[in-house]
Amino acid sequence: MDVSQRYREAWEGFWAETSDTPGEAIWDSDPSLTSVPDSELLLPYADATLPVVDLGCGNGTQTRYLATRFARAIGVDLSHAAIAHARRADTGRAVEFEQLNLVDHDAVRALRERTGDTNVYMRAVIHQSEPQDRPAVAGAVAELLGERGRAFVAELTPASKTVLRQAAAGPDGPPAKLRRVFDHGLRPAGAGDKEVPELLRAAGLRILADGDTALVQTERLPDGTRIDLPARWYILARD
Template sequence: MRVDEGWDGFWAQAPTAAESVFWDAPPEEVVARHLALFEPYLTADLPLVDAGCGNGTQTRHLGERHGVVVGVDLSPAAVELARRRPGGAEFEVLDLADGPAVAAFHERRGDCHVYLRGVLHQARPEERARIIDGVAALLGAAGRGFVVEPASAARETLAGLMRRPGGPPPSLAAVFAHGISPMEMPDEAVPALFAERGLAVLAAGRAPLATTVRDQEGARVELPSSWLVVGRTG
């Protein structure tokens, strides 16, 4: 099992107060919006995996609305943090790029639906295909994946936050302090990567991705993002 030191260090030191992590906006402004798009493709009898679950804020919301929900993350510190909070979800350490570990998970759980939010653009380019292989293995024949990634236009928003006169917001500065930074990823690369791994794009669209940062007027900063529903057909 590979443990990414940047992510594990980030979650080991992450503050636990509400909205103190950059992407940890309230679930009703994040996963609830996504669930409204994804729900038509869900079947209640399959487990739902929140891949890259972090501290589990969004996972617990899913757990209140779906049958079996499992949050997975490659960071043991994140999973430990998620397990400390009450809610209707399970949590496990799992690296989607670890083929044998993903296969063992699928052997125990069977085909799963997968919610993958903001994972690929944080992964090194050479890791993305392995992560998508992991998603494909979890989906099996019957599962559906809901994938959300910041769009290329989000780079401008992030750059503006980094250039704030008083310095970047602490929640964003903490991400970069641990060596975690978004990688360049053209919008068209996301569906292409899934198609290359044998998964069909069943639906796609654009939606804002909420953060915990506020602008000068007090409005929540949102990143432009793209979403896909993927799965096997036939």
């Protein structure tokens, strides 16, 4: 199974045209606003002596923080260009990064065979995936967890579309970082309110805890207001 050529090229194009400057990607927020609070939600449920796999790691900003909280950290992303960014930024060589297509079940299983049961961190991947690929993405989470792993998954809610529309409606159009997302054909907030928990359960995952949150962006509106996108988080285990 594979993602569409359009989807693959959209992500390769985005990351190929992104510099190594922290925060240039609109979602590349400082860990203090993302993986730090996310880890505080996950760690009471997780065995930190197990590895953690960051699915859709991008340039690895959050993965590098996760490496300070778990015994081993692995970042994977569909985009070769993203992985190249991540490896350049990991000057301390604290993280393992590799290209991985989450809808390729054989590749995901091979990763789990190498790592054993793992914890999973996944931030805003399902909503961005094409609809036909979302069950496989949820299935990748379940595959990697095994019996002992626990997952933190955060996904945008449909309310984010309203925030994005408002951000794009200014007299000058979307702010520059948001415009880049649209220009590359990326489609945020594509999943419905009920779709994400249904996908997770259908993949054999049990929701241990959940709650509302916001995915903090690195872009601001013309009046200086930071763009925060409504989202929901889930702590998950295999059934």
